[in-house]
Amino acid sequence: MTRSLPPWLTHPWLTVRVQIGLGAIFVVAAIPKIADPPSFAHMIYNYRLVPGFAVNALALVMPWVELLTGLALILGVWPREAAALAGLLLLMFLWAIGFNLARGHAVDCGCFDIHSAGKSRPELLNDMRWVLVRDTAMLLMVVQVLVASGRGRELRVESSGTRPPKLLPLDS
Amino acid sequence: MSRLRNRTRILILILAAISCAAVSNLAASRERRMAWVGDYSRALEIVSASSAAASIPVSVPTAAPAAPAAPENASATPAAAASAAGVPARVPAEVARVAPAPAAAAKTFAPHPDRASVEITTDDAEALFHQGRLFLDARRTSVYTDGHIPGARSFPVWESDIADRVKAFFDEGLDQNAPIVIYCSGGDCEDSHMLAEKLYMVGFNNLLVYKDGFPGWQKRGLPAVKGPKP
16 A cells, blocks of 8 residues: 555655654643643543543543653654554544534543633534544544554565575584 | 564553553642542433523522421521531631622522432522522632632542542531532533532532532622632
């Protein structure tokens, strides 16, 4: 699949920037949640999608997953795995927002600001639509990182396949 | 092999996140610490404002023949009301100087043991305030400190020690039939309903949720105080 893409889409220059951008977004999103888990738990509760017993655990763990994912992307440590995890998180956010939008349940996103802004229902619903657009754009960034890193891996395999066999010392 | 390695790394990231969360939660202050297992019975229910308002009566007039005895009698002063309710006087002096509103003498609130809470309006809350009834603030401690109704006690439902606070409140031996006003941030805020449920479970049965909350109180220009104390 990656062979059919224009080379610039998977160019390392672009991939590094996409990785850092995506990672930075995740880090920025995680910090206020880590700083105030009860407020984030409140946000999760408002979604009405998570069983009561799991709300606190999710509020405690999810921001750290976001932070570590973001840091891994920025630092280039396990970028493929971090991008996959970011993709899973984004799919979860898209489902949560999309499901509530579909059933007309207006919620504060709680993506970057974990304190209720006191917006009206139409304002919240409008914000939710924008969140869907934003998260979809971020998902495309994830796809870019995954495809580019997959292509890099293919190239490495190809090059290793054409590499001449290692010569062993005669006395071995 | 590569797929297994990818999955292992993802698992390591998640386990690292859980470890960080555990350490962070252990080291957190009381205000931001949480129990790992939540206790939210209505986490999957959607409560629309209109349906809630339709199903819950707003207030009970004085003339209602079913109104039970002693604790609900409206009192002219906060101190009298507090002593009648068995609650220590907690309304600051500047509040006590405020003349009772005309509506204060005309309203009383009967216990409702069949439901956790009854919603009340700003008028009702104001009347109860002038009667010196107990107010509980269900918002976060930091928000409470930024401003609250004078005399209101802080009961942040989203903080880890809420169960201890409820127990301590019960141990005070207050009259469980006396009206207690609970408020949060108005609008869709459900913190006051959650606190009402917790108090209802330990036996309080005259819990009044002030649905417009602190924003409604401020909008009316009613007194407010800042700081960590009631």
